[in-house]
Amino acid sequence: MTTFAKPENALKRAEELINVGQKQDALQALHDLITSKRYRAWQKTLERIMLKYVELCVDMRRGRFAKDGLIQYRIVCQQVNVNSLEEVIKHFIHLSTERAEMARNQAQALEEALDVEDLEADKRPEDLMLSYVSGEKEKDRSDRELVTPWFKFLWETYRTVLEILRNNSKLESLYAMTAHRAFQFCKQYKRTTEFRRLCEIIRNHLANLNKYRDQRDRPDLSAPESLQLYLDTRFEQLKIATELQLWQEAFRSIEDIHGLMCLVKKTPKASLLVVYYTKLTEIFWISGSHLYHAYAWLKLFSLQKSFNKNLSQKDLQMIASSALLAALLVAPYNHICGMSHLELENEKERNLRMANLINFNLEPKVENKEVLTRSDLLFEVVSKGIMSCVIPEVKDLYHLLEHEFLPLDLAAKAQPLLTKISKFGGKLASASAVPEVHLSQYLPALEKLATLRLLQQVSHVYQTMTIESLSRMIPFFDFSVVEKISVDAVKHNFITMKVDYMKGAVLFGSLDVESDDLRDHLTLLAESLNKARAMIYPPVKKASKIAEILPVLGDVVDKEHKKLLARKTIIEKRKEEQERQLLEMEREEESKRLKMQKITEEAEQKRLASEYEQRKNQRILKEIEDRELEEAQALLLEAEKRSKKKGKKPIIEGEKVTKQTLMELALSEQLRERQEMEKKMQKLSKQMDYLERARREEAAPLIETVYQQRLVEEKIRHECEQQLEVELSKQRHDSDVQEKNRLARMLDNKRIFQERVLGCRHAEYDRLRHEREEQIDQILQARRQEREAKRKIIFFLRSEEERLSKQQEEEEARKREEVERRRKEEAERRAKLDEIAEIQRQRERELEEKEMARREQLLNRSTETPTRPSEPIGGAHPDHGTAAPPAAAATAAVASASPGKYVPRFRRQSESSVVQAPPSEPDRWGNSKRDDRPADRWRSDDSRSFGSGARDERRPLGGSGGISRSTWPSSRIPPRGGS
Structure with a gap:
């Protein structure tokens, strides 16, 4: 790239290249300019360059170039001018969305233009052949050629922007806006796969934010603005997931919201909590978890009643009725019966997890055996005052199914109540966050509950019943469905029954499995044999022998029984040990096999990856060479054709023909043809506008006539329906008056019965209160004695501790005196030795x-x-070997010295x-x-x-x-x- 003194010159050069059709060279030039560090000080000019660069990337659908350029521009602007980066990204998203919509509208216009009577007249021969060979419709081909590439580029745009803006405190609002637009894109075009990937991308961004806490410009989730943005994004994700019916992704979004709230230790607003529990009710209802669905409705009722001041009485009744019916339709038996230990642990963990989600609890919950149960749920329903808010039919159904004992009439009395309940529902006007409530969705589960209650009550009263009678008592289902319901109830020990098709009867009682008839067959055989032996041999004659044999026989039986039990225990231990050894051997072999397989797979993957990279590089180089050769040949042929048509030569004598000159000629020709096509399209659009205007002017009077006729018909229908409603109201009033007169005769009896019951209850209450007071006195006396004994024990322990501590201190004092005495003796001994050593050194x-x-x-x-040489040293005598004294x-030495010296x-x-x-x-x-x-x-x-x-x-x-x-x-x- 040619370097310029100012970036304006580079921008002008890029615009000149775009005007002559060389967009690829212009894009590469702008990319080199943006990635260079030389022009980073020119902020305003760089913003213009970046906008032009983004437009080129969108025109040519170069997502990789756009991502690299935006990353470099973020490095430049993040600390200096964040608003410039925000404007560039918004412009990038706007251009991508606009081009995608334009491609979609163009495909729709093409489809409408092809919608004519004679399809063969407008089709070319090659189009007909393609349709016969591929079997693909024209719309599918047009979508694949026009719409799909732009939609792919738009999706890549969203991903690129989210990746650039992630975990940046200065660009949080732009990140949230991009995420919302990406969610709307998935919702508008039903892109479920892209929605899942988008949720995973946002989830990974939050995980990385928590993982790398020392990151620069990291968002602070404890700040209210940041937390609100993150919560809004997650709630939008939850709404779109439920609208696309991606229930698994919706549940993961619920977990994301709950995890975010646990992370920052703050409770969101009531409006967001209403949306949270509303979506929970939908998710749990789709998954079939009726217990969790009911708990979510209970939380939703509490929130609406506490925080929604504009809630009307009718809407409150609908919410309360939904909560009560959701609690009722939970199965009345326990599903954990018969589960293994591992299954019980998994169920316990699942209950704790769901309890945390439903309660929105940020503190660790106390581990119980069952966290959420039906009995606790019904107790909460009654204690929260839901019974006073529900509609009368739902309240009557609750008392009928939970408190009444009517074995024969339970289903008959529940059916009209269920029919009335199914008619209630609709949109809640004063609770906009709550979706439409339809009580009819609970009807099948309530019918099943009524069937279970009827079977339970019948099993308490009857031992045998015919199948026909039982079928008549249950009008909801056929007997085959009733049998399926009863099988599930018998499996969980809710009722005990079996069906005998040979006799056409249903048996209630302890005979719940066929093997029960054979349980005591040996005992019955022994009793029969004893009776026969007693008839053959009278007991009087054999009394003495039996008395002799029976004690010994009992000991022998006990010994044999103990031996069998010991042998059984030994066999079981051996089997367990053998199974354990086999499992260990299998586990070791499996681990070795997996290690070898993993090593082999890794080596194979490395080899395949290297081969794939080599083939890919070779293929890319070959494709580039082939493409350049084909482009040069095509440009040469087109230049020759145009020169023949216009009657002039494309090549001047002496001029060197190059690929660059041919491409410039072809691009200028394409630009001219495109301009002619645009003029034709403008002329065609004006013609279509005139035709549409004329058609609407002709249709306007006809539409007005039809509208007037429709008004007359609706007025007549309204009057008829109003008259019918008045007649029905009169009939209902008359029937209600008759019913009131009939029940008025029982008023005195009712009052007498009420006084009798109240008197009995008062007497029972006084008796229980007296017993309670006596028990409290006894408990207080026992606690006084216990405190006195504890006080004495504490006094004894303290005195013993004091004695032991004094004894220990005396022992330590004696030890210290002994150590001091030994230290003094050692010092004295060392002083004596030093004195002796000093005397010895003085002597030496x-x-x-x-x-x-x-x-x-x-x-x-x-x-x-x-001395003389002949004389030995030391004055020794020559004749003797001994020395002189x-x-x-x-x-002698003194005497031999000179006398005068x-x-x-x-x-x-x-x-x-x-x-x-x-x-x-x-x-x-x-x-x-x-x-x-x-x-x-x-x-x-x-x-x-x-x-x-x-x-x-x-x-x-x-x-x-x-x-x-x-x-x-x-x-x-x-x-x-x-x-």
């Missing part, structure tokens, strides 16, 4: 000083009077000290020191320090004399064992 220092003085004296003497040697005082002192040294004590290593040797801490007197040679021998080191090894300085003595 003194010995070292003496040794140094002695060595210095010997060194001085050896330098003054060197040290005192004599020292005296000056000797320093310290030498004289050292010599005298050497001469007068006392006998040495044992050294620090425990070795005794020789009297003729000075104390040497390095043990230089040891013969091992000098290798080989005599122990006391002194050898000369060289020529005329030298220093003996015994007088070698200690710092220069090589280490023992060294070189």
Whole structure:
């Protein structure tokens, strides 16, 4: 792309390319400009460029280009100019919707234009052949060619915009608006698959919002505005799901709303709750969950009664009647009978889940065995005051089915009530959020309930009844349907009955299965045999033998019974162990097989994916090459045809023919043909407008005549119906007066009976109150005694704790004293050892000083009077190997010195000290020191320090004399064992 100093130049260049028909090059140029970081500072010009770019993407249906450009523009505008991004996205959605509607209208106009008498006159031969071969209608082909591509692009537009705007606090309103428009698109065109995908997309956006909490510009759901937008979107999703009859998706939307409210811990407005429970009633009714349907109606009644101030009495009666009938039609037996443990756990979890949804409960619910039951529901209905709001027929039906005991007349009395109830219903004027209420939808379930109640009451009164009599008592169903209902009731232990078709009778009682006749057959056989034995052998003669045998026989029977039980237990344990081992082996084999299969599948998928990518790339390259070749050839042929028609040559001599020149010529020709077609279409539309205007002008007087005739007919019909209604009202009034006179004779008897019943109830109440007071006194006395005993126990425990704590403290004090004593002893011992060590170090220092003085004296003497070579070191006699005593040697050394030579005082002192040294004590290593040797801490007197040679021998080191090894300085003595 050629770079420009200003983005206006790039925009002008793109417009020039669009004018000459090169939209692809213009789109690519604008895309490169938007993705470049060079022109991001030009906000206003970039907005114009972006609008032009969006228009090009919509014209060419390039959704991928539009998505990339919008993402780059969002990066530019998100922190600086969010309104510009909002305008661009709105323009993008508007253009996509407009083009889709235009394509749809064009397809409809094409269908109407083809709707003529002679289809063959307007069809081309190739169209006829295509219709015969494919069997496809003209409308389907036109929709596939015109409408479907634009609808696909519109759907892709919605998805792209939602993906760009997701989880952005600055674009929440635009995100909600886009979601609402996408819902309306799915509703308008009945797009159920796209609606499911849209719901899943919005659900994933909320999940990612909760997952990545540290995201920048993340919406705050605790804010009222954000929460309201999210709730409105979910409620719109719920409404569209119910209108499209996608009940599973509607239930998932309910869960989404409930999860959102649990997340933010806030209860929505009453108007939204009414919609919530209204949709719940529809969903549960479609799913057949009558219990949850009734609870939803109960919540809806409570909300309408509490928050709807404009609710009329008639609408309140309809809502209350619906709630009561919904509670009545719940099956009166328990469905959990006979379930396994796993099924019971699943049912319990399901009940808890539904209870949370229906109650809109944000707190964890107490886990009971049954969270929602029919008995609790009816109790809530009575306690909430619904009975005072329902219509009389529904109230009478409730008392008849729940409180009356009429085995023979129950169905006959319930049928006219059900007929009257089925006529009630309609739209509620003062409760717009509640849909139309039709009580007739409850009629089949109520008839089934009446049948169950009749069978229950008949089974309490009769043991046997003919099938004909039972069929006459139940006018709702045939006997085959009654039998199906009774089978379900018997399965759940609600009634006990069986049908004997051989006798044509129904049996009530404990004989509910055929195997009951054989349950005690061994006992009956034993009793019969005992009777026969007693008749053959009188009991008097065998009394003694039986008395002897019976005790032993009882013990034997008990032992055998215990053995059988033990054997049975062992067998069962072995079977369980074998089954467990088999299950473990199967589980291990299955896990191994699954691992191998997973590894194989992953390898195969990788291989297939790589092969698919290679084939795809090759195919795309080949298609691009083939398409370019075909386009060049087609353009060349068209140029040649046009040149032949117009009589001029398409190629100038010396000019180089390229694909670009051919495409420019073809695009200019297509633009001219399109303009001519648009002029023809405008002329045709004007002609159709004139024809339509003329047709309506001719039809106007005929419509007026028909309207006047219809008014006269409706007036006559209204008068007839009004007269009929007056006659019926008079007849009903007369019958009601007769009934009142007939029942007035029973008024005295009724009063007497009422007084008798009230007197009995007062007496019973006084007796129960007296017993209750006595029980309360006993309970209070028992609680006083219990408190006194508890107080004594607490006092004893506290005193014991105090004693133990004191004892523990004394023990700890003793331990601390012992530790302190040991610490003092250790300190004293260490002080003594330090003192002894200091004395020893002082003694060693003194010995070292003496040794140094002695060595210095010997060194001085050896330098003054060197010994002769023939004389051994140390003054030893040549004829003897023993050394002279040290005192004599020292005296001789002093005497041999020159008499007139000056000797320093310290030498004289050292010599005298050497001469007068006392006998040495044992050294620090425990070795005794020789009297003729000075104390040497390095043990230089040891013969091992000098290798080989005599122990006391002194050898000369060289020529005329030298220093003996015994007088070698200690710092220069090589280490023992060294070189």
